[in-house]
Amino acid sequence: MTAGGATVDELTDVLRETLENRGALGNVRAHLRAEVSNALEDRTSFARPDLSNENLVINELIREYLVFNRYRSTLSVLLPESGQPETPPFDRDFLAREMRVKENDTSRKVPLLYTLLANAQHKK
Numbered sequence: 001m002t003a004g005g006a007t008v009d010e011l012t013d014v015l016r017e018t019l020e021n022r023g024a025l026g027n028v029r030a031h032l033r034a035e036v037s038n039a040l041e042d043r044t045s046f047a048r049p050d051l052s053n054e055n056l057v058i059n060e061l062i063r064e065y066l067v068f069n070r071y072r073s074t075l076s077v078l079l080p081e082s083g084q085p086e087t088p089p090f091d092r093d094f095l096a097r098e099m100r101v102k103e104n105d106t107s108r109k110v111p112l113l114y115t116l117l118a119n120a121q122h123k124k
Contacts, residue, residue, distance in 0.1 A: 023072055030073035034080055051083055057098055059084045064092070065111040 006014075019025040051059070059082050066075040079086060095112055096103050107115045 023070070026073040027076060030076045034077045037081070055082070056084070056089055057095065060088055060090050060095055061099075061111070061113050061116075063088065064095075065113045068111045 016025065019028075059078070062078065063075060063084065066072075066078065078084065090098075092108075092112070099112060099116060101107070101112055101115050101119070103115070
């Protein structure tokens with residue numbers, strides 16, 4: 001079967017490629033994995049412990065990194081699995097103070113994890 005000279009398989013391939021390029025297909029796959037995981041773990045009987053302050057900070061550092069790198073699919077799985085609030089509980093200035101990072105114009109352009117890594121490598 002053809003539509004305007006293209007076969008259904010060709011149209012399917014183009015659609016799949018377009019969705020992959022836009023990141024939509026990855027988001028759907030990540031959401032599906034999260035839902036399957038939730039179903040397998042039977043979340044209704046699983047009480048997740050409260051997040052410690054340390055985990056909240058670490059998760060926010062990871063969230064900032066994921067957002068910066070446009071890893072939307074990974075972020076869509078991290079938030080529900082970790083119990084991290086959808087709205088960031090801390091702003092960047094708080095995280096920088098908490099991690100004892102002295103920021104400058106250059107470091108403010110990248111996630112704090114990059115600055116932490118650069119500082120650790122510099123101390124070697």
